[in-house]
Amino acid sequence: MAQVGNGALGQGGMLKIDTSQLTVADGAQISSSTFGQGNAGNININAGSIDLHGIGPGGMNAYPAGIFVEVGRSVTGEAVRGGDLTITTQSLSIRDGARISGNTFGEGDGGNVAIHASDKIEVTGAKIVGYPPDGYF
Numbered sequence: 200m201a202q203v204g205n206g207a208l209g210q211g212g213m214l215k216i217d218t219s220q221l222t223v224a225d226g227a228q229i230s231s232s233t234f235g236q237g238n239a240g241n242i243n244i245n246a247g248s249i250d251l252h253g254i255g256p257g258g259m260n261a262y263p264a265g266i267f268v269e270v271g272r273s274v275t276g277e278a279v280r281g282g283d284l285t286i287t288t289q290s291l292s293i294r295d296g297a298r299i300s301g302n303t304f305g306e307g308d309g310g311n312v313a314i315h316a317s318d319k320i321e322v323t324g325a326k327i328v329g330y331p332p333d334g335y336f
Contacts (some may be wrong), residue, residue, distance in 0.1 A: 211240030211282060223245040223264045223297070226255015231282035231310070234271035239282035239310065242268060248290040251297035251322075265298040268310030281310030291316050295324040 211231055221244065222227060233239040244266070254261045268282040279302055291314060295298060301310035314320065 203314040210237045213282075214242045216242075216244045216246065218245075221249045223249075223251045223266065224321040225253040225264055226257075227264050228267060229264065229265075230269065232239050232269045232271055233279060233281065233286075233307075236279060237320050238280050239268060239270065241282040241310075242266065242284045244285070245287045247288065248292075249286065249288050250292045250294075251299070252292070252294040252295045262287070263296050263298045265293075265300070267298070268301045268312070270305050270307045270309060272304040276277040279305075279307035281308065283311045283313070285313045287315045289316065289318040290321075292318070292321045293323075294321070298322070317321075 211233060214229070214231055229242065231239045231242050246289075251264050251266065254263050266284060266286070268284045270279060270281045281303060284299070284301060286299075297313070299312060301312045303309040311330070
């Protein structure tokens, strides 16, 4: 997680992952977020295959597995922005409630998401009853 904390002024750093296989499961997350006045860092992932699946335990408070670049709720200031997410892979599978997103929940711009898949992208699964919790978005 690359993160700018509440009240922080600096910039988030870059998170870079190079691997043959990446699995993010059952509520685990890779993220770059800002909750202060600085921009979130970028995430660059280069993997032969990527499998994102599942939602963690916790019922109404469960979180999806996934990769996120976000601006948090408490952020103010139009110049603040989420990091950019770049994924390069042969095969990407997103299933069973997992997500990839560039969001803003406060002021400022969410991050850009670019996916380059040379073989396939598979997105499957269904919304879990009770998720997302009311007010999540």
